Amino acid sequence: MASPRLGTFCCPTRDAATQLVLNFQPRVFHALCLGSGTLRLVFGLLRLLPGRQPAASARILRAAITCDLLGCLGKGAPVRVHGPLDVTCSMWIQLFYSAYFWWLFCYAVDVYLVIRRSAGMSTILLYHIMAWGLALLLCMEGAVMLYYPSVSR
Template sequence: MASPRLETYCCPNQDAATQLVMNFQPEVFCGVCIGSSSINLLLTVLQLLPKKGQSPRKMPKASSSSTILLLISICDILGSLGMIFRSSVWLGFPGFIANISVVNGTSVWPSVFCVGSAMWIQLLYSAGFWWLFCYAVDSYLVVRRSAGLSTIVLYHMMTWGLAVMLCVEGITLLYYPSLSR
């Protein structure tokens, strides 16, 4: 889901491989995206609910690990919502997506939607990946007894910085020098 390759799925700069995917049952692809993202969204929200015997007021003081797990869940929820929204637009408004054409020089809004939704999904799933990496590092440091809340700032800088850097790099490579080329 975070692959820059699939960003060309509904964008004007399609190549032969992307066109093959476009012509091969896009309704099924979008339906699978909506279904899997909905299940992911439901299970992530269930994971965030308080456990039996644990009231929200009596939760222990937040540690860096619990903060990281919350941020992973937030990235996952927002990424799933992006997948559901993008696939719903593709299924609900096929004319909107079909109007994307380099040859016809159509409206810029379908391309903006396509690039924006692709960036949203890639950024959030990339950030989720880096938060998982930080969780692994934090778990290792906790075992070694040298982690604490002070490392969370470093994790924020590393996670969001790397996610934004990779997203910008992927978008730049795909759409430079122009969105319509």
Template sequence: MASPRLETFCCPNRDAATEFVVSFQPQLFAALGLGSAALSLLFAVLQMLPKRKGYRRLGLYPLPRPASSSRILFIISLCDVLGCAGIIVRSSVWLGLPDVVDRVSSANGTDVWPEVFCVGSAMWIQLFFSASFWWTFCYAVDVFLVVKTSAGIR
């Protein structure tokens, strides 16, 4: 997700630079994408698991509402899980059906499903990683306000 341009690998309007990257070791690219997304998915799921609360589990005290920062972190992790799932599906299809990217062309209008899959998966991935970025921004603002308030600054 370093560049939105990477998502256009399977779109029909390729330029020469994109065509070079697509044709240069596509299995390696898909395998690296699959491996890194699986690792990121694992850590995002670990982030979402409930945390231990110690004596509060005994039921002696009511559980407080989670802080806004906890909810924001959960949403960030959920966006990361959904974005990584999109990369895993796309990379798996690219590894399992290596000709799916080759069947996408603006000249061949008969087979639209590879193009629909590529554009749909690109939109899915871009949506959830963009949402993760903006929720991270909201988390930073929330932390700034909490620190500012706890320091006594208005």
């Protein structure tokens, strides 16, 4: 997953992992990103086909697919190691894929509660708060570590 901490790789000491990140092949990287983004788009849209899902589960899946598609848009942007646009793209990707993870977590909880017959539309607001709040918290933590390196020491 992309992280705003990628900017911390630009330091005077270079190890093998840092050198690998700095010497990556942009064309291969972009081809892989576009290929995976296309596959995710196709399979994400297939998940939206009507089925036997409760209304809350369908809304959760729509939110998760939206996060996935917005994250794919961030992967399609040109990425270099330096520059404010790169940090913005990394934060964009981290935010939406973190939210995607939390939406899928909410979906798993909702499916469990539906099986137990105790969930419904009343929990969707809680899921919104949890998914977006935790994703934003993780993204802000990454930005703080990037812009205030003394905090991580």
